[in-house]
Amino acid sequence: MGETLAVELAPFSIRVLIVEPGAFRTENIFSQPFYEDNPIPDYDELRKVAIAHYKAVDGMQPGDPLKAMQALVDVIHGEGRAKGKAWPLFLPLGVETETAIRDKFETLDGLIDEWDELIRDTRLDNLWYGTALLALSVLLLLVFQKIIEFRRAVHSVNNHPGYRLLLNTLGPIENFFPRVPGITPGGFHMWRRKHKDFESHGWDVITYASPSTLYMRIVSAFLGSKTNFYVADPDAIKEITTHRARFPKPVEQYKLLTFFGNNIVASEGEEWKRYRKITAPAFSERNNRLVWDETILIVQDLFNNVWGDQEEIAYNHAVDLTLPMALFVIGVAGFGRRIFWKEDELVPPGHKLTFKGALHTVAKEVFTKLVVPDWVLKLGLTESHRQTTLAFDELHMYLVEMIRARKESEKKEERYDLFSSLLDANEEEEDGQVKLQDSELIGNLFIFLIAGHETTAHTLCYVFAMLAMHPEEQETLYEHIKTKSVIQDGGLLDYECMNALPYCGWVLNETLRMFPPVHSIPKSVAEDTTITISNAEARYWEDPHTFKPKRFMDDKWPRDAFLPFNAGPRACLGRRFTETESVAVIAMIVSRPAKKTRTQIKTGPKYDAS
Numbered sequence: 001m002g003e004t005l006a007v008e009l010a011p012f013s014i015r016v017l018i019v020e021p022g023a024f025r026t027e028n029i030f031s032q033p034f035y036e037d038n039p040i041p042d043y044d045e046l047r048k049v050a051i052a053h054y055k056a057v058d059g060m061q062p063g064d065p066l067k068a069m070q071a072l073v074d075v076i077h078g079e080g081r082a083k084g085k086a087w088p089l090f091l092p093l094g095v096e097t098e099t100a101i102r103d104k105f106e107t108l109d110g111l112i113d114e115w116d117e118l119i120r121d122t123r124l125d126n127l128w129y130g131t132a133l134l135a136l137s138v139l140l141l142l143v144f145q146k147i148i149e150f151r152r153a154v155h156s157v158n159n160h161p162g163y164r165l166l167l168n169t170l171g172p173i174e175n176f177f178p179r180v181p182g183i184t185p186g187g188f189h190m191w192r193r194k195h196k197d198f199e200s201h202g203w204d205v206i207t208y209a210s211p212s213t214l215y216m217r218i219v220s221a222f223l224g225s226k227t228n229f230y231v232a233d234p235d236a237i238k239e240i241t242t243h244r245a246r247f248p249k250p251v252e253q254y255k256l257l258t259f260f261g262n263n264i265v266a267s268e269g270e271e272w273k274r275y276r277k278i279t280a281p282a283f284s285e286r287n288n289r290l291v292w293d294e295t296i297l298i299v300q301d302l303f304n305n306v307w308g309d310q311e312e313i314a315y316n317h318a319v320d321l322t323l324p325m326a327l328f329v330i331g332v333a334g335f336g337r338r339i340f341w342k343e344d345e346l347v348p349p350g351h352k353l354t355f356k357g358a359l360h361t362v363a364k365e366v367f368t369k370l371v372v373p374d375w376v377l378k379l380g381l382t383e384s385h386r387q388t389t390l391a392f393d394e395l396h397m398y399l400v401e402m403i404r405a406r407k408e409s410e411k412k413e414e415r416y417d418l419f420s421s422l423l424d425a426n427e428e429e430e431d432g433q434v435k436l437q438d439s440e441l442i443g444n445l446f447i448f449l450i451a452g453h454e455t456t457a458h459t460l461c462y463v464f465a466m467l468a469m470h471p472e473e474q475e476t477l478y479e480h481i482k483t484k485s486v487i488q489d490g491g492l493l494d495y496e497c498m499n500a501l502p503y504c505g506w507v508l509n510e511t512l513r514m515f516p517p518v519h520s521i522p523k524s525v526a527e528d529t530t531i532t533i534s535n536a537e538a539r540y541w542e543d544p545h546t547f548k549p550k551r552f553m554d555d556k557w558p559r560d561a562f563l564p565f566n567a568g569p570r571a572c573l574g575r576r577f578t579e580t581e582s583v584a585v586i587a588m589i590v591s592r593p594a595k596k597t598r599t600q601i602k603t604g605p606k607y608d609a610s
């Protein structure tokens with residue numbers, strides 16, 4: 001019996017190693033109990049032994065199969081260890097006879113080929129196996145690290161109530177994520193949920209804590225840290241916005257806005273002070289007057305040359321009206337370039353786009369420019385990418401030319417657009433040095449476009465939406481403008497009349513209170529600090545979800561709880577610019593003499609305040 005077993009098993013030793021590589025794949029050789037406490041075999045050695053052994057088989061002189069087997073096992077496990085160890089190695093391969101092996105491999109070459117294939121496959125399998133094992137270990141380690149990080153994050157916010165999330169971010173990509181409890185707060189959650197999160201946690205300061213993720217690190221230019229305090233408490237906000245040094249701007253989150261040059265929005269400390277000192281005077285009373293006068297002309301141009309005598313004007317989306325309007329205003333009052341609705345300029349020599357075309361595309365594609373890396377844009381894979389690259393290059397070229405022309409002109413016209421004022425201020429040298437380099441001039445001019453265009457356009461869009469949804473308010477506003485008799489016969493409206501139209505300002509404020517285009521402003525904390533906070537109640541505004549422009553009528557409204565333009569030393573420089581433009585637009589459009597039907601601005605789905 002014992003002999004038979006020996007004879008039968010000997011050929012298996014050859015099959016194990018040669019014939020059934022599949023068996024190794026599915027039942028990995030290293031997982032066999034035999035190998036658990038033994039070293040991994042050296043396949044090249046095994047190969048030599050197997051060939052030597054098989055040569056004997058091939059030559060029909062099998063010799064002693066058991067001895068051959070033992071020789072094989074000795075190679076694997078060292079001299080003298082074969083006894084009793086060989087057999088489990090071959091068991092998974094099924095039992096065959098020596099004759100079957102001879103039938104299968106008529107020549108030694110066939111045997112060697114299969115043997116080599118087996119070695120290749122087994123090595124590959126082992127590589128995958130090893131890699132997978134390594135990856136799993138790394139993953140487990142990472143999860144463990146994240147759990148510790150997460151616990152630390154929660155501890156660092158003193159367990160103050162709030163959200164515990166995997167992704168605690170404010171980046172451009174997750175703005176499109178849905179709200180998933182425990183994972184992400186959902187796109188634009190601050191804007192969409194307004195005060196709800198504070199109410200549900202019972203405080204006007206809540207925390208967001210999460211472990212840092214690779215994703216967060218990659219897009220960290222846009223993101224907050226792994227712990228954030230969201231503050232809706234006006235007293236705390238006042239403290240934070242007033243003390244710039246203790247709560248500096250996290251400028252690394254604004255890096256993407258510096259592609260034309262460093263600027264006031266994306267800077268902090270001494271650099272910011274320098275920019276603010278030079279740029280602030282450009283937002284002068286004379287500039288406001290220019291904003292007003294030019295806005296009136298732009299709206300008149302719209303009435304005369306676009307709307308004409310049509311009985312009904314309908315827009316599917318009000319931004320189709322307000323985006324170009326705000327662009328034309330910043331074009332002329334910001335860059336000193338008048339742009340008309342219909343008139344198309346010629347493309348000047350050396351350019352591929354008109355100034356209007358470049359400005360329009362730049363304003364439209366800012367988001368693309370912010371989220372798509374430059375090297376991808378330069379590949380020009382899509383039409384939008386090609387247009388974006390072209391428009392940004394063209395606008396940059398226009399600004400360089402405009403700066404050169406203004407510097408070279410001997411007699412400078414008195415002009416009060418932001419561009420001219422900034423350049424004039426820059427020429428007054430300090431200690432024999434110009435204040436801003438050209439790249440900084442362009443960076444700052446460009447940021448006025450970014451900061452001022454979409455914010456104003458979307459605010460005006462909401463103004464019209466709210467008026468369309470509240471016809472009684474629209475009527476009151478209409479009567480208000482009419483009774484003030486400020487509109488002249490030619491349809492013009494003087495800057496001096498602005499103060500006589502407070503209702504327009506209240507409508508603007510009420511819209512900004514409910515739909516602020518900038519809904520959160522990041523700050524970092526430079527030192528250990530204590531802020532006092534209170535429980536959340538809707539105590540700043542009565543009936544906060546109702547559109548009531550008259551709440552701004554008297555002086556009693558809570559100024560510290562009205563923050564669309566930020567507050568403190570870093571408050572918006574263009575606030576008066578926007579207010580002037582908006583009041584002029586609202587007054588002109590709402591009071592437009594009715595044709596047969598009143599101008600209609602259609603809005604999207606109804607806003608649900610609940």
Ligand code: HEM
Nearest residue numbers: 448451452455456459518564565566570572573574577578
């Ligand atoms: C509805 C319209 C607008 C809103 C709601 C608005 C809102 C804001 C907010 C919240 C900030 C602070 C941002 C931060 O610190 O990160 C800011 C800053 C700024 N805004 Fe506006 N803005 C508007 C229009 C404009 C316009 C029309 C201009 C210029 C033409 C402008 C120029 C600036 C500048 C230069 C800053 C940076 C101030 C500094 O950091 O010192 N803004 N704005």
